[in-house]
Amino acid sequence: MKKFINDPKQFVPEMLEGIALANPDTLRYVPEYHLIHRADAPNHDKVTIIQGSGSGHEPAHVMTVGRGMLDGACPGDVFAAPPIDYIIGSTKLLASNKGVLLLVNNYTGDRMAFEMAEEASSADGITVRTLFIDDDVSVQDSTYTVGRRGVAGNFFVMKAVGAAAETGADLDELVRIGEKINSVTRTMGVALTACTPPARGAPLFELGDDEIEIGVGIHGEPGRRRALWMPANEIVDELLGAIVPDLPFVSGDRVAVMVNGLGGTPISELYILYGIIHKRLTELGMTIGRNYVGEYCTSLDMAGASITLVRLDDEIEMLLAAPAEIAMRVF
Numbered sequence: 001m002k003k004f005i006n007d008p009k010q011f012v013p014e015m016l017e018g019i020a021l022a023n024p025d026t027l028r029y030v031p032e033y034h035l036i037h038r039a040d041a042p043n044h045d046k047v048t049i050i051q052g053s054g055s056g057h058e059p060a061h062v063m064t065v066g067r068g069m070l071d072g073a074c075p076g077d078v079f080a081a082p083p084i085d086y087i088i089g090s091t092k093l094l095a096s097n098k099g100v101l102l103l104v105n106n107y108t109g110d111r112m113a114f115e116m117a118e119e120a121s122s123a124d125g126i127t128v129r130t131l132f133i134d135d136d137v138s139v140q141d142s143t144y145t146v147g148r149r150g151v152a153g154n155f156f157v158m159k160a161v162g163a164a165a166e167t168g169a170d171l172d173e174l175v176r177i178g179e180k181i182n183s184v185t186r187t188m189g190v191a192l193t194a195c196t197p198p199a200r201g202a203p204l205f206e207l208g209d210d211e212i213e214i215g216v217g218i219h220g221e222p223g224r225r226r227a228l229w230m231p232a233n234e235i236v237d238e239l240l241g242a243i244v245p246d247l248p249f250v251s252g253d254r255v256a257v258m259v260n261g262l263g264g265t266p267i268s269e270l271y272i273l274y275g276i277i278h279k280r281l282t283e284l285g286m287t288i289g290r291n292y293v294g295e296y297c298t299s300l301d302m303a304g305a306s307i308t309l310v311r312l313d314d315e316i317e318m319l320l321a322a323p324a325e326i327a328m329r330v331f
Contacts, residue, residue: 003196003198005198008198008199008201009199011055011077011078011198011199012034012055012075012076012077012078013031013034015055015058015062016029016031016034016036016062016075017029017031019036019062019063019327020036022327023327025039026038026039026066026067026325026327027039027065027066027327030089030090030093032089033074033085033086033089033090033093034074034075034076034082034086035072035073035074035086035089035090035093036062036065036072036073036074037065037071037072037073037090037093037094038065038066038067038070038071038072041071041072041094041096042071042093042094042095042096043071043096044096044097044098045096045098045168046096046098046165046166046168047096047098047099047100047101047165047169047170047171047174048071048072048094048095048096048098048099048100048101049069049070049071049072049100049101049103049158049161049162049165049174050070050071050072050073050074050087050090050091050094050100050101050102050103051064051070051073051102051103051104051154051158052073052074052075052076052081052082052086052087052090052102052104052110052113052114053075053076053081053082053104053105053107053110054075054076054077054078054079054080054081054082054110054219055075055076055077055078055079055080056078056079056195056197056219056298056299056300057218057297057298057299058298059295059296059297059298059327060152060154060155060296060297060298061073061075061154061158062075062327063326063327064155064158064326064327065326065327066324066325066326066327067166067323067324067325067326068159068162068163068166068322068323068324068325068326069158069159069162069324069326070103070158070162070326071094072090072093072094074086074087074089074090077199078197078198078199078300079197079219079220080109081107081109081110081112081113082110082113083113084113084116084117084120087102087113087114087117088117088120088121091117091121091126091128092121092124092126095121095126095127095128098127098170098171099126099127099128099129099170099171100121100126100127100128100129100171101128101129101130101131101161101165101171101174101175101178102114102117102118102128102129102130102131103131103133103154103157103158103161103178104130104131104132104133104150105132105133105134105149105150105151105154106132106133106134106147106148106149106150107149107150107219108146111132111146114130115130118130127171129171129174129175131157131161131175131178131179131182132150132182133150133153133154133157133178133182134147134148134149134150134182135148135150135151135152135153135154135182135185135186135187135308136148136149136150136151136153136187136188136189136217137186137187137188137242137243137246138188138189138214138215138216138217138223138224138242139215139217139221139223139224149217149218149221151187151189151217151218151297151306151308152187152189152218152258152260152296152297152306152308153182153185153186153187153258153308153310154297155258155292155296155297155308156181156185156256156258156308156310156316156320157178157181157182157185159319159320159322159324160177160178160181160316160319160320161174161177161178161181162324163319163320163322163324164177164319166322177315177319180315180316181310181316184247184310184311184316185308185309185310186243186246186247186249186308186309187243187258187260187306187307187308187309188215188239188242188243188306188307189215189216189217189218189223189239189260189262189304189305189306189307190212190213190214190215190216190223190235190238190239190304190305190306191207191212191213191216191220191223191262191299191302191303191304192207192212192229192265192302192303192304193207193264193302193303193304194206194207194220194302195220195262195263195264195299195300195301195302196300196301197300204219204220205220205222207226210228210229211226211227211228211229212226212227212228212229212230212235212304213226213227213304214226214227214238214239215242216299216302216304218262218297218298218299219299220299220302224242232269232272232273232276233276235273236273236276236277236280236307237280239306239307240277240280240281240307243307243309244284244309247309247311249284249286249309249311250285250286251284251285251286252285252286253285253286253287253311253312254286254287254288254289254311254312254313254317255281255286255287255288255289255309255310255311255312256288256289256290256291256292256308256309256310256312256316256317256320257274257277257278257281257288257290257291257292257307257308257309258291258292258293258296258306258307258308258309258310259271259273259274259277259291259292259293259294259305259306259307260292260294260295260296260297260298260305260306260307260308261294261295261298261304261305262295262298262299262302262303262304262305262306263295263298263299263300263301263302263303264301264302264303264304265303265304265305267293267294269305270293270294270305271293273305273307274291274293277307278291281309289312289317290312290317290320290321
């Protein structure tokens with residue numbers, strides 16, 4: 001498998017260095033913590049927001065650091081939780097007088113690392129809270145987590161708490177907003193091919209030429225079932241058939257829709273999916289208030305996509321509409 005890499009062990013540091021060099025006015029890179037942070041952080045007039053998780057999901061989370069979203073991101077290696085000392089170091093370096101909010105996708109390794117880092121940082125006198133994100137409806141438990149997985153819906157949590165933090169909202173208010181967004185966000189994905197981690201050099205799992213994985217996780221974890229390939233209309237129907245009843249979303253709801261590419265799917269195909277989703281939700285009596293089509297939380301080079309729905313209200317829609325300035329340049 002051909003990739004633009006040197007030493008696979010340097011994949012993450014070289015990526016992070018490149019991100020910082022491409023954004024010299026707004027971002028800084030701290031190699032010892034794998035940390036990308038805002039050049040103006042910490043800002044003692046706002047709560048600091050940090051997210052970690054493994055690498056391989058870019059643009060999540062290192063490319064969503066900037067005004068209106070994250071203050072810092074300290075990823076681990078590909079598909080691996082960041083070391084505890086990275087999180088502790090990043091938290092201490094970026095801690096503001098208003099405290100620190102740690103955002104964590106719900107995977108066992110990430111939960112353990114961030115919970116221990118929160119405890120250690122609190123013992124050092126830092127005011128810190130941790131918020132877990134678990135929007136995936138595919139499975140209740142997997143080999144990576146206890147409970148539901150955190151996937152592309154984490155972007156809506158980042159965007160909302162980031163916008164609120166810019167207005168000076170305190171730590172308790174950010175936790176309230178984040179929990180509220182998480183509670184009305186649901187996601188499910190499908191893989192057409194496996195992904196190839198740089199250090200492995202081979203696909204993470206095997207899919208036949210005529211097979212797809214329904215409900216795949218962003219680390220390549222198995223989903224609900226393996227199926228034969230089906231047309232886009234049927235794939236959308238299966239994903240929405242799991243997402244819509246889960247909340248449930250109902251006629252009259254105003255929603256945000258995200259069609260997220262998993263790393264190896266052309267944007268043209270994502271828009272095909274969006275068109276089908278738009279029609280299906282309209283038939284169900286829902287109104288699409290905001291839409292997002294592109295790559296937000298990937299799985300390296302996996303061909304596939306996920307669908308996220310968020311039930312909107314005035315507060316959520318206002319926060320999602322707030323301006324943001326990040327390296328990703330999408331929100």
